[in-house]
Every structure is written in structure tokens, then in C-alpha cells.
Amino acid sequence: MCSTASFGGNSCGSRDEEMIKRKTQKRRDVCFKCKTGDPFVVIRQGDPFCGTCFDTHVIHKFRQGLGKTKILYPGDKLLVNISGNVSSLAMLRLLATGYDTASHKKITADPKIVVVDDSFMFDSGESPVPAILREVERVPDMPRQVFVVPFQLVFLSNFRERCKEFYEGNKDRKIVDFNEMRVDFEKLADSARSTFSNIETVSAREDIHRSLRLQILSTLAGILHSTKIMMSDTSTDLAARLLSSVAVGRGANLPHETQYLDNRLPGVTFINCMREFTPKECAYYLRRLGVAPITVLTHSTLLDPIVGSVNRLTDTFISGLQATFPSTISTVMKTSAKLQPMSNCSRNCDVCLLPIIQREADVTDKMSELDLEDKLCNGCVIALSECEQDVREIVPKSSNVKAILDEFLIS
Amino acid sequence: MPTECVECGKRAILKRPKNRKALCKDCFYSVFEYEIHETITKNRLFKPGETIAIGASGGKDSTVLAHIMKLLNDRYDYGLNLVLLSIDEGISGYRDDSLETVKRNQIQYSLPLKILSYQELYGWTMDAIVKEIGMKNNCTFCGVFRRQALDRGAAMLKCDKIVTGHNADDIAETVIMNILRGDIARLGRCTSISTGSEGMISRCKPFKYTYEKEIVMYAHFKKLDYFTTECIYSPNAYRGHARTFLKDLEKIRPRAILDIITSGEDMAIKEEVRMPIQSTCQNCGYIASSELCKACIMLDGLNRGRPELSIGKNNKRKKILKMTAEKAKEAGKNGKLNGANAVHDISVSQDVENMF
Structure with a gap:
């Protein structure tokens, strides 16, 4: 994204080229990690992994995520x-x-x-x-x-x-x-x-x-x-x-x-x-x-x-x-x-299960024609507004959405 | 059979880009004007008696803005004093022509007009800047300078607020761009309809919820006098990507533009994320996120002959400048070069080069 390539000699363009040159000059015939294995895949430019090092890398990354969050x-x-x-x-x-x-x-x-x-x-x-x-x-x-x-x-x-x-x-x-x-x-x-x-x-x-x-x-x-x-x-x-x-x-x-x-x-x-x-x-x-x-x-x-x-x-x-x-x-x-999630959430949307944020009534009223904002989140209101009248069948009967739709929709 | 207007049943002439409802010309005018009036009153953008500077470039958005502001001010009795404020960036073959349009508008709307030029404010025209830095990143210079120039112009005219013609498409595009660039500070504030901190003149965008296509249609049907050429210096690569994406999205779902703005408003940023602290520039007193404001840094870069240093990381720039100064000092001691030439010393340039 750097510029001034067209201007004079002190350009970032030539710097970019140099960097690429330097990178490509690196030895690409062995694994950059263990320096002995045959290259298997390049996931960062110029840094080939051998199969074993690649395995270690992905497994480590997977475990790192679980470890950091202490979720299991x-x-x-x-x-x-x-x-x-x-x-x-x-x-x-x-x-x-x-x-x-x-x-x-x-x-x-x-x-x-x-x-x-x-x-x-x-x-x-x-x-x-x-x-x-x-x-x-x-x-x-x-x-x-x-x-x-x-x-x-x-x-x-x-x-x-x-x-x-x-x-x-x-x-x-x-x-x-x-x-x-x-x-x-x-x-x-x-x-x-x-x-x-x-x-x-x-x-x-x-x-x-x-x-x-x-x-x-x-x-x-x-x-x-x-x-x-x-x-x-x-x-x-x-x-x-x-x-x-x-x-x-x-x-x-x-x-x-x-x-x-x-x-x-x-x-x-x-x-x-x-x-x-x-x-x-x-x-x-x-x-x-x-x-x-x-x-x-x-x-x-x-x-x-x-x-x-x-x-x-x-x-x-x-x-x-x-x-x-x-x-x-x-x-x-x-x-x-x-x-971070918004703090003013009261309950979860009946369709996508995401928390619904509460708004002042007149702010939201830009286009939506479905008056369901207290039961559904903004995203689902938009999605449901693109459905035909049979929309009420859409939502599983197990949830209480059908009842809401029956109540609010004019058929 | 001709399509009927959904409001009055007369023959419709257009489908609203916003929701694809068919409308006749008169209903379109009244809906368009009323929605902007609603935006202004709901967000309490103005108070009676205020002087408002309209940022006028001569393009479609600002021409319609000037027209609408005058119209609504008279119709709903806002009690505002309106002033047109134009910035002359010094781009020959583009801005000089568009300023002619603004001058015609001034007569048509009988509003006072003030033109401020980069030349008188900074001593540089965009033509000269582009000669210096080339066709990339030039928009960064222009944008930073214009923002400040508008503020200075408004201060000269003793205005309370500035209104700009940013429309819904522009704002949605900015939201997308700030996400892609990871610019969390701007992401937080780019959707607010009125911005401005203490001591600064606040700016507002009455077209925040107005579709670009509707503005074009309004200008077209009202036969407003506006200037349509793209800036000759704006290849604008990155914004262009966001723009294409947004236009494609609009084709799939016209309301997406408004939804993006809603999304932008709804985002909450974690408290622990470090945000740039707003302070004032030590040099000119303008709002800044470091010791000097971006315009002063850029101007300094231009005047030193190293404009590329003023874009990007601040500490890197400081480090390089410090190093250049030391080298210059050393060179001066050895009697090889005097301080002023040291900036262009080849060995220094190479050191600088290696740091990247």
C-alpha cells in the first residue's frame, strides 16, 4: 500500500521489491523451522514448512486456543x-x-x-x-x-x-x-x-x-x-x-x-x-x-x-x-x-438466539414493516421481512415465535 | 398500463432506490424533503439563530444540500443564517471549473459565499503536492488539509456549525472501510450524525440516511446546476473496493446501506482497547491525536522535501527526523555539508531506506 513509486528514487516501491528479493533469496529447499526436512507447504510467504513441523504448528495452534480460554x-x-x-x-x-x-x-x-x-x-x-x-x-x-x-x-x-x-x-x-x-x-x-x-x-x-x-x-x-x-x-x-x-x-x-x-x-x-x-x-x-x-x-x-x-x-x-x-x-x-456485546440487551431473539438490543422506538423505524422488534433481533426482522405470508411456518413450532407471528402479522 | 404512484395514484416516474416504491415526481420531492427535515428535527441538529456553513464543492451532494437547506430553512422556519463555504484545493482543470458552479449557485440561492484556498492557507496547491508525491496517497494530503481548511473557513465566518453533503452511501462505505483497515477509533465515531469536540465547530450530515441515488434523482428532476467530473487526482484504490462492494450489495438488497449504518451505530468497543487521546496541536492549536496535528506534520514533510515520511507511523517519522538531524550535525562538524543540504544527503537517505 506504500506509495511514491512514480516519484524519484527514494520510493517505497523499490523497497518493496528489495524485500521480496530478500525473501525469495532465502533457502526454499528446506523447512524454515527444522532446517532439515523437505518443504511441504508455504503458509507464510517465503517460509516453507516440512510435513512434521507443519503438523506441530497446526496442533499447537489448535491447543493454544483451547488452552488460552480454559474452556474445557x-x-x-x-x-x-x-x-x-x-x-x-x-x-x-x-x-x-x-x-x-x-x-x-x-x-x-x-x-x-x-x-x-x-x-x-x-x-x-x-x-x-x-x-x-x-x-x-x-x-x-x-x-x-x-x-x-x-x-x-x-x-x-x-x-x-x-x-x-x-x-x-x-x-x-x-x-x-x-x-x-x-x-x-x-x-x-x-x-x-x-x-x-x-x-x-x-x-x-x-x-x-x-x-x-x-x-x-x-x-x-x-x-x-x-x-x-x-x-x-x-x-x-x-x-x-x-x-x-x-x-x-x-x-x-x-x-x-x-x-x-x-x-x-x-x-x-x-x-x-x-x-x-x-x-x-x-x-x-x-x-x-x-x-x-x-x-x-x-x-x-x-x-x-x-x-x-x-x-x-x-x-x-x-x-x-x-x-x-x-x-x-x-x-x-x-x-x-x-x-464487545452491547450492554442494553433484554432477551434473546427467538430465531437466531442472539441477544436483542433495546432501542428507542422511533430510531429503528426506518424501514421495517414488521412490528416484532421486542421478540426478534434486527437481523431476523430484516430476514423475515423478505418472506411471503407463509412466513409463520418458517419458524419452528417448538419455539414461541409462531405464536408471536400469528399475533402480529396481518394475513 | 403505467405504474401508479403508491402515495397519490398518479402516474409514477421513478422507483425509489431506497425501497423500490413507485412514486410520482411531486410525491418524491415531498418524501425526499420531508425525510431530511425529519432527520434534522429528530437529531436536533440546529438551533434557531445559528449561522451554518454549507460545505460546497459544486458536486451533486453539496448542491442538493445547499438547495434543501435553503428550502427547509424557509419552509419550516429554522431561523438559520446560511453561508456557502468552498475550499479551493488548487487542482487545475477540476476545482476551478467546479467553483464556477458554486459561484452560480451563490447567485441562484442568493447565499453569501466564501472561498478559501490551500495556497493561502498552506502555501501549497494540490497540483504542487501531486508533483511532489505522485498519484498515490495524494488524497490523504488533500483530505487532511480540507478538513482543517473547512474548520478555519467556518471560524473566519463565525459559523456555529458546518453541514456537509455526506450521504448514506458514503457513511456505509466508511464503516466497511474502517472495519477492513481495523481503524477502531474512527469506526466508533464515523456513524455519528454530528461530530465535534469542545472548542471545535461541530459538523453534521443531514444526508446521513439519504441514498446517493435519490440525491442524483432529485438533482436531475429539479434540474439543479451541479458539476459531475471526478477529481483528476483520485484513483482512490482502497475506498474503491469498499464502494464496489457496497454497490453490489445494494443490488442484492437495497436496504443494506441503512442496515450497515445501523450496524455501525450498534457496535460497542471494548473498554480496555487503547484509543488515541484527542489533544490540541502544539503548533496551530487544531485538534490532534499527538503533539502535532496531521496537517502540520504533512506540511512539515512537504516543506522538508520528505512528504512520504508524514504518512504512516509517527514514531518512525520522529526517529528518522532525529537521525537526519544528527547526521546533519555531524556532517556540519566535518565541514562537508551544511545543515540545510543534509536532508538530501544520499548516505542519510540510504540509512532511512534500510529502516523500512
Whole structure:
């Protein structure tokens, strides 16, 4: 970003060139850490890692995050959300290193792996669950119990009670598959699909989808008496989320959305344990272990990267900027670390579970036509305002949102 | 069938960029003007009897601002004395033309006009500065100087407040940019509608919630006389990225601009984060976050012939200046060079170079 290259000889431009020259002159044929191993991956410009040093580096980084926050205690039930994407598989493997007998500081929390299956929403239709289960099976050393939750369950009335009942009956099984519940899954899937097709914009669809996913996870945490949920969003994901949260009016909740620990709900902590990782590090770690990534679709996967949705656009924007200005993501993450939640919050939003900040009535009244501000947060009001009248079906019947919507919406 | 105006049922001529509602010309005027009036009254921007300087560049925003301020002042009886204040940065082929527009506006709105130039305030024109530093970072100089020049001009005219034509798009863009740059201090204050600390003339932005596209439409339909050329010196790389992003976002969801502003207002900064402390410049008494204000530092850099030192970290600049002075002293002792030339001494420049 330095200038004056066009002006005279004393320019920063020539300095930049010199630096790059100096960097490239470094020996690149051996690992910069141990000076003996063959280079495997370059994650900082000019500093190649050998495979072993790279492993140590990522494992150390993973453990450092958990250690610094002192979040895990012996015997804790720890929900591990595995979606099948690269970062979630890397997270699983990194967590497993903590159970390795050779590990000098073992993780003693009790991991419960959760796979939420939403593949029925997308046209490809092929569920990634079998592949994920195979992958989970391959992980050595780790004690594990796996929970497979079909996404459409969240549309079931008294979702929580029914799931709890099912869990109580099957709690000792190695794989607790909620697909075995006596429920008409096809009907639920249809109602989920039709609800989502009634949301006009893909941006709102993605927003609500994510909220419902978090609801499933937190409900399951409640059923299992667990208070900690591991999420696998990388620094790139979180930087993009910060920006898209700003764009959808969730500015008050940025710390919850992007910091290492997300305490949006009292009693449940979402741990963003991959916050310091780049997707590249995750991908190369998996490559070291010979793990193939699993394709996972989202609402905007097949859409245009610019006009697809707010999320998709922010992703494209952040990665583009990162390519030109390599400090972008780390700067955004640093900005996020300096923010704190607003203090004037009364209760949590019924949809996305984020705290709602209280405002003076006339300040907010810029555009919103839904008068739900006391029950929903600003971001969800915006998302729901892009839904057709069937909006009331959107929100799980288990929560009390349906009642609110019935009360306030004119149909 | 023609689209009908949602307010009065007449034939609509435009869809509001803000919410895509169809409106006829008259309803658009009244909605547009009323919303700005609302912003002014709700935020209590002015008090009766105040003298207000309108920062006028001749561009669309400030031309519409001058028009609207005059209109609302008469219509709702704000009791304000309005003054146009222009800054002449000394950019030939751009500012001289736009100032002609401002002069015409002065006659059209019969408002007093004051033009202040960089040349008389700082002894430099932007043309000369660009010759010195090239086409990158020149906007940093211009921005810092203009901010101060506006304040000085307003003080000369004994104004109580300055209004600027910053619109919702500008503010949203600034929020995004401050996040990307990690500028937490500015992130905290960039969304406030009225800024100003003690002893300084406060500035406010009546267009904070007004979409740029609506301003353009208003100027277009009212046939206002404004100047449209982009500044010849502003490639403006980084802001450009934020701008493109924002325009793309607006296409997906028009209300996003307002949502970004709401988000910016809602952010809370951790108490333990160290923020720059605002003090006054030892040299000129203007507001500053270190011993000297940025304008004095930049001017000093320009006058020394090392303008690039005035951008970036302050302590690095001090260190380099100290080193240059020592070298100069030493050189003077050895009788090789006198102090004034030492700045351009090649060996010194190389030392400086190595520090980066």
C-alpha cells in the first residue's frame, strides 16, 4: 500500500521489491523451522514448512486456543459439529490429537459428534452423511458417540420433547440416528422445502437456515446436558461473516458472531476453535492425513458469486481483497476482537438466539414493516421481512415465535 | 398500463432506490424533503439563530444540500443564517471549473459565499503536492488539509456549525472501510450524525440516511446546476473496493446501506482497547491525536522535501527526523555539508531506506 513509486528514487516501491528479493533469496529447499526436512507447504510467504513441523504448528495452534480460554474441563460433554467441509474434518482430526496416548496434555472432555443433515434441501440430493460417518470411523484414538440429526426435524412440533424422548431410549448406542424416530420425514422435508421456497431472497434463506441450524445444535446440547459446542468456521469464514453481519444489520452482535467464544445464549458456549486457521491450513492438514474432503452444498453454491446472496458476495469480496492485500483477514479479525456485546440487551431473539438490543422506538423505524422488534433481533426482522405470508411456518413450532407471528402479522 | 404512484395514484416516474416504491415526481420531492427535515428535527441538529456553513464543492451532494437547506430553512422556519463555504484545493482543470458552479449557485440561492484556498492557507496547491508525491496517497494530503481548511473557513465566518453533503452511501462505505483497515477509533465515531469536540465547530450530515441515488434523482428532476467530473487526482484504490462492494450489495438488497449504518451505530468497543487521546496541536492549536496535528506534520514533510515520511507511523517519522538531524550535525562538524543540504544527503537517505 506504500506509495511514491512514480516519484524519484527514494520510493517505497523499490523497497518493496528489495524485500521480496530478500525473501525469495532465502533457502526454499528446506523447512524454515527444522532446517532439515523437505518443504511441504508455504503458509507464510517465503517460509516453507516440512510435513512434521507443519503438523506441530497446526496442533499447537489448535491447543493454544483451547488452552488460552480454559474452556474445557475434564468430563465436559462437548458437542462437535461436523458438516463435512474441509475445516470441520480438520477440526475433528485436530481434536483427536488431544486424545492420543502420546499427547502430553490430554483432552479429557467427552466428545459427542453431531452431524446435521440438510442435504434434502438441495437438488443434488445425495446425503454426505455416510461419507462423514466413514470419516469419523477412521479417526483413531478418540472416544466418540455420533448423533445424526435430519434438519427437517426442527419443523416438528414439540421438537425438543420428541428428540429427548428418542434420545433417552437410545442413549447407549454408538450412533444415535434421529432418522429412526417414528416421524413422517418426507412430509416434514416437504414442509421445510416449501417454507424455504417462500422466502423471497437467497440471502434471507441462508440467514434463517443458519439460525435454525444453531437452534438444532443448542437444543441437542440441552438434551445431552452439554454446555459447549465446537464450531469449525475458519478465519476466512468469520471475516466474511463479520462483514455480512454488518450488512444485514447485526452490528450489535458482531462479538458473538465472530469471536473465539460465542456466549449468545446463557448456558451454552459456541467455541469457534478454528478461528485462527486459514482454509489452506485445514486443507493441507487433511492432505497430510490422506483425508478427502466431502462436498457440502449451501443455498448459494450454484449461484453467481456477486449477485447470489449477501453471504456469497461477502465471501467473494473478502477473498478477492485478501489476494490483493494479504493482511485483510487478519485485520478484520483484529477489529472483531476489539468489539464487545452491547450492554442494553433484554432477551434473546427467538430465531437466531442472539441477544436483542433495546432501542428507542422511533430510531429503528426506518424501514421495517414488521412490528416484532421486542421478540426478534434486527437481523431476523430484516430476514423475515423478505418472506411471503407463509412466513409463520418458517419458524419452528417448538419455539414461541409462531405464536408471536400469528399475533402480529396481518394475513 | 403505467405504474401508479403508491402515495397519490398518479402516474409514477421513478422507483425509489431506497425501497423500490413507485412514486410520482411531486410525491418524491415531498418524501425526499420531508425525510431530511425529519432527520434534522429528530437529531436536533440546529438551533434557531445559528449561522451554518454549507460545505460546497459544486458536486451533486453539496448542491442538493445547499438547495434543501435553503428550502427547509424557509419552509419550516429554522431561523438559520446560511453561508456557502468552498475550499479551493488548487487542482487545475477540476476545482476551478467546479467553483464556477458554486459561484452560480451563490447567485441562484442568493447565499453569501466564501472561498478559501490551500495556497493561502498552506502555501501549497494540490497540483504542487501531486508533483511532489505522485498519484498515490495524494488524497490523504488533500483530505487532511480540507478538513482543517473547512474548520478555519467556518471560524473566519463565525459559523456555529458546518453541514456537509455526506450521504448514506458514503457513511456505509466508511464503516466497511474502517472495519477492513481495523481503524477502531474512527469506526466508533464515523456513524455519528454530528461530530465535534469542545472548542471545535461541530459538523453534521443531514444526508446521513439519504441514498446517493435519490440525491442524483432529485438533482436531475429539479434540474439543479451541479458539476459531475471526478477529481483528476483520485484513483482512490482502497475506498474503491469498499464502494464496489457496497454497490453490489445494494443490488442484492437495497436496504443494506441503512442496515450497515445501523450496524455501525450498534457496535460497542471494548473498554480496555487503547484509543488515541484527542489533544490540541502544539503548533496551530487544531485538534490532534499527538503533539502535532496531521496537517502540520504533512506540511512539515512537504516543506522538508520528505512528504512520504508524514504518512504512516509517527514514531518512525520522529526517529528518522532525529537521525537526519544528527547526521546533519555531524556532517556540519566535518565541514562537508551544511545543515540545510543534509536532508538530501544520499548516505542519510540510504540509512532511512534500510529502516523500512
